[in-house]
Amino acid sequence: MNAGVPPLPTGTRLLHIGPHKTGTTSIQGALFAAKDAMPEHGVVFPADSRHPMEAVLAACARPGMIGNTQPTERHWQRLVDQVKATGRRTSVISSEFFADAPDDETIARVVEELGGERVHVLITLRPLARIMPSQWQQYVQNGLRMGYENWLERMLKKAPYEKPNPSFWRRHRHDRLVERWARVAGPERLTVVVVDDRDRGHLMRTFEQLLGLPDNLLQPVPDAANRSLTLAETEMLRKLNMEFRGNGLPDELYSQLVRYGAVMHMKNACAPGPQDVKISTPQWAVEAAAEIGAEMAGRIGGMGVRILGDPALLSVVPQPAEVLPGEPLIAPEVAAQALYGALAAAAAAPVRHSAPAKARTVHQTSSKELVRVLGHRCLKRLRRR
Template sequence: MIEPLPDGTTLVHIGPYKTGTTAMQGALWEARDALAGHGVAYPGELAHEMNASMAVALGRVDPGKDIDAFRQRWYDLVAALHETRPRIGVLSSEVYCEATDAGARTVLDALGPRTHVVITARPIVRLLGSQWQQYGQNVPVPPYDAWLRAILDQFDVPDGGTVTPSFWQRHRHDRLVERWVGLVGGDRVTVIVVDDRDHRGLPAAFEALLGLPEGLLRPPADKTNRSLTHPEAALMQELVDRTSQAPWSSADHGRFIRFGAARGLQAAPPDPDAERLLTPGWAIDRALAAGAGMAERIAASGARVIGDLGLLSDRALAPAEGENTPVGAIDPGAAAALAVGIITKLTGVHPRPEHRDLAGPVERAAWSRHRAVAEELERQAQDTTSRAVLRELGRRGRRRLRGS
């Protein structure tokens, strides 16, 4: 039996990444009207107010965004909770798991002493492939086998190491729990262990914590966030390698590659015959051992635990084991999906009179092209109008001459 949180609590779900955060944000967003009827508020205009959370917790936002505007947006979300005084307020962002010391303190001070932190934990062995793919959509990364060796060798490195160091900053779940217990106390931290075999487990845990009827929270199907096949991942990483240098800026890369090409690829149905990503047996063994050690420390942290910590080292939850064969050819369907994603973002560049101040070189080039087309259409429209006016004046003049 899960004891619900006391009235007046603000639940802050801090992730980390790839532990059901997107699913829960979607479920809360879709049910926000029903939540309000039960005294639960999930404020915002998006299912995940990511950049607002980043602005306060990390002191930065995505390239091309205005940090001051998003920082104010976060404070507006908090103000909405304070003004409406719901039975329970909810904020959710995996960004909080990486909060700086100053950012974590800002979040807690703004929300007040009745804040309760929820951390969702998932077996590390199940996160390896999805996180490698996620990193590979944003920055150049080593091949999967080399990346695995680097990551697992960095397990005990305090700052996360040199290869995608944020992996262990996010996924040393034991250290994450200990950190937030140190900030707010064990009685104000709940760890939910995610069992991928039980699709109702995570929503049911949130329903219980929030005092909601069973079945109210239903994560929407998210086909835009699916895992890539091994050939798709290889193609994506080749594209990232080629767009991680001039003239591409970080702002351009985020807009056109991360949220363009990658989303286009994920939105397309995968080739059913394509090889899925396989994880070598040695990496599975090391990840399970790491999970067992983390489970022991979480159990001793003083936080409340919902679920079975033994799942963090359960071999039954390991991903498909093996070694992938090298990719020898490009799938035309995958390449087309990448292109559609980029083109969609390019055509979405607005031909306003001035380009955005924070736009990158590629976006500025697209803006210049769109602006030139818009100006030409405007000129043609003016010429057409001028000719029509002249024709009308001519007709009127001829009528007057005939009548005189």
């Protein structure tokens, strides 16, 4: 599809800004895995981890994930220094959180500090109908309590379409995203890649062409932790979010026990099977997303930026998915692995009792109070650490 696309000039700093759910994790894993092989071909991946998330969040004045380390200017400055250290070689930086940059001033700062005119911006796009279920379950993994159809109503029908996730259209109104970055970097220094889900290797080959790397140097890295949740898994987590918030437990505890405990262990230990129900988007929402996609593709086509791939894919209405009869049920093994993950996370931060427990048995204590006590004890231990 990209026949004849020449490599970017030597010394380019390729800045991949996502947005979310457009193959970012896959390409970041492949780039990081090839980090030691790329310098032989004049390309550097200047970061200590697959995804320098804290650095980018700091640059875009965004808070960290619930309960995580708060981004600071120090994180961003370290990444800038690492990019500068690449000298005149080509380098590549990738983070979907660049798409969250709030204004032109922030974008200008990012572009200037990463190399000014040497920066070439790359934006990857997928059809909204494929992004929406994946993005919703990701929001649930970050604490969202709203059901999918209600969420779709808020995102597609209820202006100003900002609640409960104002970041969604900031990221996924793709024509405006391209417009913001082209306005600062210049359309001649911006490439849009339309990801074709029918060709799993298309995105890897596109990066290789732009960076002047040998064919097949970039390879997908298996990452069970990045898989999407099934409908039953997402609903279980959503209900847990409701209980967690209803009991007023702290964000740090959610991060430790739920996101990096229950969810992470469940995703790594259990692979969905053909009997597991996927998240299905109702036809009205699919058609609304395709209509928005057609409008976005038309506007992007008139901006003077380079487009690789087929923009018509952004407005395709996929065939309705087969919906299995009955309610989605979570397998006992999946529930057990989620529970074990939370328990293992709690056990990794044991609480030392400084005073004798009061003479009251567990059976004499309400479940709500037990959850609150456990939460505060784990949080106390986390703060000590």
